[in-house]
Amino acid sequence: MKYWLFKTEPDAFGIDDLERDGKAGWDGVRNYQARNFLRQCAVGDEVFIYHSSCKKIGIAGIAKIVRTAYVDNTQFDRHSNGYDIDSTIDNPRWSTLDVQFVKKFPTIIGLSELKNNPALEEMLLVQKGSRLSVMPVKPSEYREILRMAGRS
DNA sequence: GCCAACGTTGGC
DNA sequence: GCCAACGTTGGC
Numbered sequence: 545m546k547y548w549l550f551k552t553e554p555d556a557f558g559i560d561d562l563e564r565d566g567k568a569g570w571d572g573v574r575n576y577q578a579r580n581f582l583r584q585c586a587v588g589d590e591v592f593i594y595h596s597s598c599k600k601i602g603i604a605g606i607a608k609i610v611r612t613a614y615v616d617n618t619q620f621d622r623h624s625n626g627y628d629i630d631s632t633i634d635n636p637r638w639s640t641l642d643v644q645f646v647k648k649f650p651t652i653i654g655l656s657e658l659k660n661n662p663a664l665e666e667m668l669l670v671q672k673g674s675r676l677s678v679m680p681v682k683p684s685e686y687r688e689i690l691r692m693a694g695r696s
Numbered sequence: 697g698c699c700a701a702c703g704t705t706g707g708c
Numbered sequence: 709g710c711c712a713a714c715g716t717t718g719g720c
Contacts, residue, residue: 551718
């Protein structure tokens with residue numbers, strides 16, 4: 545089993561929306577590196593849901609992969625912001641997958657707390673200029689963050 | 697709203 | 709293949 549971190553803007557779709565819906569398609573990823581990670585996700589992998597560009601930035605909870613990557617149809621939708629004029633049905637460029645709600649942390653683990661934890665200094669998320677919206681998380685980092693969540 | 701960091705595009 | 713220009717991300 546592997547571990548991941550997915551970024552989302554909670555004003556658009558956050559942990560509360562996922563809890564309400566139970567399950568969601570994670571579409572709209574339009575970055576090749578993020579897409580490549582997305583395609584490596586396996587059923588059962590666990591995912592931190594990270595809230596960005598909002599009031600309380602940080603890790604909000606956990607989801608798990610329930611369906612591996614498949615074609616993201618929003619790339620063909622002229623009216624979607626994910627529309628990609630250069631992507632074709634025969635050779636689709638972008639993928640999505642399905643996640644299921646697992647839990648919401650009692651309090652969000654703030655970005656500053658993550659940055660201030662020496663055990664997490666190598667985490668991709670806290671590296672300068674890190675903009676990936678889908679990234680792998682090491683097992684040791686995953687455990688440490690769960691520990692932080694349990695203490696809060 | 698600002699702006700640093702990054703990815704992508706396109707001219708050469 | 710280089711690199712300047714541009715658009716986007718995302719913290720502050």
